[in-house]
Amino acid sequence: MKAKFNPLFTPWKIGNCEIKNRIVLCPMGGTSLFGWMEKHKFDKDAADFFREVANNDVGLIIPGIAPIRNMMGGQWLYKAKGAFKNLKVFMNEIHQTGAKLFVQLTAGFGRSFSIPNSLVPIIKNKFLKGILKPIIDLDRLCASPSKMPSRWLEGYECREVTKKEIEEMVDAFAKTAKMCKEAGVDGVEIHAVHEGYLLDQFTLAYTNKRNDEYGGTFENRYRFATDIVKAIKKECGDYPVSLRYSVVSKTKDFCEGAVPGEKFKEIGRDMKESEKAAKYLEQAGYDMLNCDNGTYDAWYWAHPPAYMPQNCNLEDVSHIKQFVKIPVVCAGRMEPETAAKAIKAKQIDAMGVARQFLTDSAWITKLKEDRPEDILPCICCHNGCFPMSHHKGVACDAPMNDSKHMARCALNPTVMDGGKFDLKPSKQSKKVAVVGGGVGGMEVARVARLRGHRVVIFEKTKGLGGVFVPASAPSFKEQDKKLLKWYEKQIKDLDIEVRFETEIKDLTQLAGFDEIVVATGATAKKLKLAGAERCLDAVDYLNGAEVGEKVVVVGGGLTGCEIAYDLFLKGKKPVIVEALNDLMTTSGLCLANSSYLRDYFKANKIPVYLETKLSEIRPKSVVLSTESQTFEVKADSIILAIGYKPNPIFKASKHVHIVGDALKVGNLRTVVWRAWEIAEKI
Numbered sequence: 001m002k003a004k005f006n007p008l009f010t011p012w013k014i015g016n017c018e019i020k021n022r023i024v025l026c027p028m029g030g031t032s033l034f035g036w037m038e039k040h041k042f043d044k045d046a047a048d049f050f051r052e053v054a055n056n057d058v059g060l061i062i063p064g065i066a067p068i069r070n071m072m073g074g075q076w077l078y079k080a081k082g083a084f085k086n087l088k089v090f091m092n093e094i095h096q097t098g099a100k101l102f103v104q105l106t107a108g109f110g111r112s113f114s115i116p117n118s119l120v121p122i123i124k125n126k127f128l129k130g131i132l133k134p135i136i137d138l139d140r141l142c143a144s145p146s147k148m149p150s151r152w153l154e155g156y157e158c159r160e161v162t163k164k165e166i167e168e169m170v171d172a173f174a175k176t177a178k179m180c181k182e183a184g185v186d187g188v189e190i191h192a193v194h195e196g197y198l199l200d201q202f203t204l205a206y207t208n209k210r211n212d213e214y215g216g217t218f219e220n221r222y223r224f225a226t227d228i229v230k231a232i233k234k235e236c237g238d239y240p241v242s243l244r245y246s247v248v249s250k251t252k253d254f255c256e257g258a259v260p261g262e263k264f265k266e267i268g269r270d271m272k273e274s275e276k277a278a279k280y281l282e283q284a285g286y287d288m289l290n291c292d293n294g295t296y297d298a299w300y301w302a303h304p305p306a307y308m309p310q311n312c313n314l315e316d317v318s319h320i321k322q323f324v325k326i327p328v329v330c331a332g333r334m335e336p337e338t339a340a341k342a343i344k345a346k347q348i349d350a351m352g353v354a355r356q357f358l359t360d361s362a363w364i365t366k367l368k369e370d371r372p373e374d375i376l377p378c379i380c381c382h383n384g385c386f387p388m389s390h391h392k393g394v395a396c397d398a399p400m401n402d403s404k405h406m407a408r409c410a411l412n413p414t415v416m417d418g419g420k421f422d423l424k425p426s427k428q429s430k431k432v433a434v435v436g437g438g439v440g441g442m443e444v445a446r447v448a449r450l451r452g453h454r455v456v457i458f459e460k461t462k463g464l465g466g467v468f469v470p471a472s473a474p475s476f477k478e479q480d481k482k483l484l485k486w487y488e489k490q491i492k493d494l495d496i497e498v499r500f501e502t503e504i505k506d507l508t509q510l511a512g513f514d515e516i517v518v519a520t521g522a523t524a525k526k527l528k529l530a531g532a533e534r535c536l537d538a539v540d541y542l543n544g545a546e547v548g549e550k551v552v553v554v555g556g557g558l559t560g561c562e563i564a565y566d567l568f569l570k571g572k573k574p575v576i577v578e579a580l581n582d583l584m585t586t587s588g589l590c591l592a593n594s595s596y597l598r599d600y601f602k603a604n605k606i607p608v609y610l611e612t613k614l615s616e617i618r619p620k621s622v623v624l625s626t627e628s629q630t631f632e633v634k635a636d637s638i639i640l641a642i643g644y645k646p647n648p649i650f651k652a653s654k655h656v657h658i659v660g661d662a663l664k665v666g667n668l669r670t671v672v673w674r675a676w677e678i679a680e681k682i
Contacts, residue, residue, distance in 0.1 A: 001368045004337055007344040008351060009368075014060075014327055015240035015287035017186050020098050021059035022343055022350040023364060025050075025357050026290065026331045027104045027189070027244070028385060030406030030416065031064035033090070034083055037071050037404045042086035045416050052361045054097040057368065059350070061099055062242075062290070064407060065106040065191050068172040072136055077105075078175040084183045091184035102242055103180045106191035107169050107224075110144035110198035111158045111207070112151050112296040114388050114396040116403050120153060140165075145202045146209040149254060151296045153395040161198070163212060166224060174231035177239065187240030188232065189290060193225050193281065194244040195302045196251075196268075196295030203277070204249060204295075206267040222277060226284035233285045242288040243281055247274050247316040250298040257298025259600045260309060268295055271316070275323045282324045290329045290352060291317040298599075303592035304333045306380040306476050307565065307600070311338045318347035333380070336367060355385050358409040358416070376411060376486055379479040382590030383669035384410035390591045392582040402588070410669035411483070413676045421676050426451040430514035432682060433458060435504045435649065438466020440660025440671045441519030442487045447679035448517075449494045456513075457496060460503040464488055466521055467661075470542035474566040507650060515655050515682040519675075522644035522661035527554070531617030538563060538641040548636020549573055552622050554614050556583040560641030561597045568606060575607045575633055577614055577624060588667065607633075657682065 001009075009021045033047060034040045050061050068077050077083075094101050115123060115138065122128045123138045133139075142150060143165070144158040177188045193200050201207040202224045208215050214223050229241050249268025250258045258264040269277065278289060292313045294301025304312050313332035321328040330342070331352030339351035356363055360376040367375070385407050389397045396403070405416070413421040429452050434445045437459035445455045463469070465484050472480035491498060510516055524537040536545050538559050551567050553560045556578025564574040576583070583601075584594040601608055609624055616623035622635045648662040657678045660671040 001370060005340050005367065007340040008336060010343075012327060012349055014187060014242065016238055017100060017240045019059045019100050019350075021057070022339075023058055024060045024290070024329050024331075024350050024352045025053055025058050025062060026329075026352040026354040027062045027064045027191070028354050028358070028407045029064050030385070030408075032066045033063045033087060033103065034066045034077060034080065036064075036406065039073055040070055040075065040077050040080035040083055042083045042090070045418055047090050049361070049416055050101070051093060053357055054094050054099040056362045056365045058099055058357075058364060061094070061101040062104050062189055063101070065104050067106050067108060068169060068176050069108070071141060073134070074137055074140070076172050076175075078172060078179050084179045087180075087185065088183040095184070100186040102187040102189045102240070103185050104189040104191050104244065105173060105176055106197065107173075107228075108143075108198045109141065110161075110201045111142060111148055112196050112198075112201075113142045114398075114403070115142070115150060115153045115156070116400055117395045117397050118400055120395050123153065123156065144198065145207055145215065148207060151196075151255065152390055154393070160210070163214070166214060170224075170227045170231050173228045174235040177232040177241070178235050181236050181239050187242060187287070189242035189244055190225070190228055190286075192244030192246075193222070193277070194246045194292070195299075196246075196249070196297060199225050199228075200246065200295065204268045206251070206254075218273070218276070218280075222280060225281065229281075229285040240287045241285065242290050243286040245278070245281070245289045245291050246293050246295065246302065247271070247291050247313070247320045248293050249295050250293050250301050251295050253297070255297055256602075257294065257300065257595065257599050259300075259596065259603050260312065262603045271319065274320055278320050278324050282326050286326065288327045288329065289320070289324065290331070291320065292330070292332045292352070299592040300596040301332070303382065303386060303590070304380060305382065305590070305593040305596055306479060307593075307596050308333060308380075310335050314338065314342060314348070318342060321348060355380070355409075358385055358407060359412050361415070373485065373489055377479045377482040379411070379483055379668070381410055381668055382593055383588060383667050384408040386590045386592065387588040387669075388591055389587055389589045389594065391585045391594070394585075397587045399587070410667070411672055413673050421673075421680070423447070423450055424680070426453060426682075429453055430682060431512065432456070432515045432517065433510045433513040434517045434519060435510075436466060436519035436521060436660075436662070437461075437464040437498060438519055438521055438660060439468050439487065439668065440521075440662070440675050441466070441517070442491060443672050443675035444517050444519065444659050444679045445496050446487075446490050446494060447676055448682060449496050451679065453515075453682065455496050457491070457498045458502045458504050459498060459500050462500055464491065464498065467539060470539050473542045473544075474562065475569060476566075504649065507656075515657065516650070517678060517682075518648050518650050518652075518656065518658045518662050519660050520647050520649050520662045522665050523647045524640070525643045525645055527614070527640055527642065529614065529617060534617055535638040535640045538639060541639050547572065547639070550575070550634050551637045551639060552577060552614075552633060552635040553639045553641060555641035555643070556580070556608070556610070557586060557641060557643070558584050558589055558594075560639075561601075563639055563641060564606060565597060565600065568604060575609070575635075576601070577609050577612050579611065579613050581611050583608065583610070588669070
């Protein structure tokens with residue numbers, strides 16, 4: 001291991017608990033050891049994941065939030081004695097690796113509860129809501145410090161939490177923490193004065209309008225959080241209690257955050273209040289602050305997409321450390337080298353990492369073995385771990401199966417999957433032809449080779465990567481570039497033959513192969529409009545085609561918005577034209593990603609025309625039209641991002657399989673998961 005990483009591998013203490021190194025697996029929704037949207041149980045998938053991580057030298061594991069009261073059914077967690085019995089056995093296994101584990105407990109979500117779109121008809125119907133209340137009490141799940149709008153469902157007002165409910169929850173925290181201690185858990189983390197969840201909503205003036213002892217003054221707003229730690233300490237004695245903590249809210253208004261570098265008026269917790277709050281929470285009894293920034297209104301600070309800077313929360317977290325004596329952890333696109341420097345300089349005490357563990361649970365081992373090029377990089381897409389999308393007129397537009405099974409990974413289907421994608425050797429070694437060397441083709445070739453097949457990739461160009469090469473071209477796609485290098489190395493290390501500049505047009509060219517996989521991607525949709533020859537396709541631009549100063553981007557999906565963002569970063573003046581009523585309406589696109597771009601466009605006054613169509617192309621302008629008006633916009637260049645259509649060169653049959661965008665245009669998750677399905681089938 002390189003000496004620069006040494007500070008990451010020194011011991012430290014949280015209260016009376018010594019941790020062997022300073023790498024913390026931060027909690028992720030869906031990785032709870034007690035299950036997720038179901039009756040509390042011991043979750044074997046989560047346990048398997050944490051065993052794997054523990055065996056790869058993590059210091060501290062903090063599983064995802066465990067609601068102290070079931071989301072489904074409403075039972076209290078401390079009554080789930082069978083789950084705690086299994087937890088005790090599991091903790092013995094974890095301790096044998098040298099790792100430590102804290103269980104994260106949550107009071108709930110309040111207005112931030114991501115109401116699934118499928119449940120909207122129920123929540124709007126008093127009769128249905130009443131019938132289903134014993135199973136799922138949506139009003140209680142969304143209950144907030146005061147009456148206020150839901151973050152997800154437009155027009156829905158969350159009711160106020162009662163004082164009795166607060167007292168019940170405080171008592172439940174203490175009883176559950178005692179159960180954790182008796183099961184051998186090393187500590188608990190309270191979730192949280194963080195990210196705009198229920199406890200955080202109590203602390204923030206813009207979401208807490210109460211008139212009782214839990215609202216109004218600073219002390220009253222933080223009372224719920226301090227009551228909890230005091231109750232735990234009374235019940236459990238000298239038992240470590242961490243707090244998940246957002247240093248600064250970065251919030252401008254309901255449903256509107258502040259992007260990096262923006263000058264704005266904070267309506268949540270600003271740094272001055274945070275300096276006071278951190279001390280106050282330490283004095284109340286908290287033994288650690290596990291920090292980042294943001295709220296659900298500024299969600300991209302807590303769940304940073306690729307557009308956010310690396311180490312995006314470090315400056316604020318290192319500042320707050322000056323005001324407390326307890327250890328402070330920093331999370332948010334943290335890089336090991338930067339974290340090591342910050343730890344050495346005593347700016348923070350430990351490095352928080354979350355989704356990189358989903359992508360590659362052995363990344364610490366590979367770092368220590370000086371093999372960083374073998375680490376499968378997290379690309380911050382959230383397509384598998386947090387596919388909770390939202391746009392105008394839609395609540396949480398994620399399939400119920402995704403809501404129930406979060407914390408999976410677009411690039412690593414084996415994690416948290418219940419064994420569905422376990423890699424098993426093939427009973428018979430076959431000769432497999434893969435037509436197309438994009439991500440779908442490379443992934444199916446890689447997995448098939450690991451299963452024991454002999455694989456040849458046929459690629460018509462001079463290199464691997466396909467459309468992902470131009471897609472990774474923008475400056476903010478540094479992780480995507482790393483992913484391409486990772487694939488190239490895997491193909492080489494696995495000795496997979498690649499025949500470049502070989503175009504397959506007929507099945508007879510593949511005679512002698514037992515199985516054929518078609519991974520020929522998709523083609524851009526064309527615009528049937530006079531003057532369309534003046535337009536560039538999105539891929540043309542990403543491949544380096546020159547554009548003028550003012551660029552009209554037709555299509556406000558993710559591709560179009562990322563192109564507009566890239567144009568602005570390059571000093572151009574983009575204009576976005578979208579026929580629908582909002583940008584980025586694709587299901588599965590995480591709100592943390594889409595809200596960043598929406599907020600960025602608004603903050604930088606980038607023109608966005610919704611419910612607008614391109615009706616005419618002129619030599620130096622375009623004509624746009626809505627239901628009520630037609631107007632002209634100057635355009636030095638026009639980029640079309642209106643979608644793609646599958647381009648399979650052969651039809652599927654018994655021994656011909658289609659993967660990736662050649663089957664159905666999707667995202668990296670659909671491409672990779674389909675590749676696994678086919679590679680495990682052949």
